[in-house]
């Protein structure tokens with residue numbers, strides 16, 4: 001996770017303000033292509049991100065998320081297409097773009113031996129703040145990201161969530177109007193993840209536009225106003241979390257039975273209770289189906305199983321997995337799918 005020390009302006013002082021521009025978008029990309037040797041990592045990539053919004057770029061390993069972020073933050077030149085960030089062209093006006101953005105990348109850049117405060121002061125100095133201004137900014141950011149208490153301790157003693165919050169703080173030294181976060185919660189435990197989510201929400205409440213990449217549907221769902229689903233270098237679906245979830249069929253319930261032989265009977269009961277097709281995984285004694293109304297469907301399904309005398313080992317209400325999203329969006333036969341359906345999964349006919 002890195003707060004890339006993007007070279008800043010040569011003069012310190014005035015706060016950074018978004019450039020006046022005719023476009024209401026903070027980020028706008030059209031037909032971006034970027035190849036490495038003969039392979040296109042990104043091709044025909046389009047993106048519009050409204051000012052003051054959070055946009056999620058959701059996709060599996062190798063989809064092109066980091067390449068998109070690196071093009072939009074001017075670290076890589078696009079081979080095709082054009083993009084503007086904060087009103088400036090990433091290829092022709094790189095310095096102006098860099099002056100208005102912050103980046104928290106996938107690899108750590110904060111120094112382990114230094115304290116949180118010393119790291120932020122160092123970044124402030126790299127951004128050409130004076131000694132006093134850098135110290136003041138470090139204190140403000142430690143306070144804002146809930147690190148005041150631990151600011152004096154070496155980073156090597158920080159939890160994962162604290163490190164990521166320090167990364168976010170380092171990316172915010174100049175209060176950039178646009179922040180790029182590349183997989184900000186990967187590898188964190190649920191508590192660290194919650195800490196980072198709340199820090200991101202604070203950023204947005206302060207008016208910052210955020211583009212965040214993630215492999216977790218739940219993360220995009222929790223944080224993003226809109227989501228672009230990316231696969232094989234281009235966007236395959238875009239919309240609000242609610243629109244995308246409606247397209248992919250909303251939440252799921254999984255039921256694990258005590259006895260595999262009851263699976264067919266249980267599937268029929270759950271289909272009757274939810275009105276949706278049920279998938280069964282006999283080896284795991286598990287059946288899954290989508291639900292429209294969460295708790296109400298769950299209650300109906302459990303009651304139907306109970307009344308039908310089917311013994312249940314476990315019941316879970318959950319969001320669709322990224323695999324399920326991709327299966328829906330790309331179809332099981334498409335080369336773009338992230339993985340095959342489980343080999344032991346079958347779909348039974350819906351009742352009705």
Ligand SMILES: Nc1ncnc2c1ncn2[C@@H]1O[C@H](COP(=O)(O)OP(=O)(O)OP(=O)(O)O)[C@@H](O)[C@H]1O
Pocket residue numbers: 036040041059060061062063064065066067068215
């Ligand atoms: N510097 C590079 N040289 C060669 N190929 C690269 C380079 N950077 C990325 N690629 C390739 O481009 C494709 C997209 O990679 P990218 O890192 O953008 O994916 P990603 O969505 O960020 O994946 P992850 O979730 O693993 O971070 C991959 O096939 C990757 O191997």
Ligand SMILES: [Mg+2]
Pocket residue numbers: 065066067106182
């Ligand atoms: Mg990446």
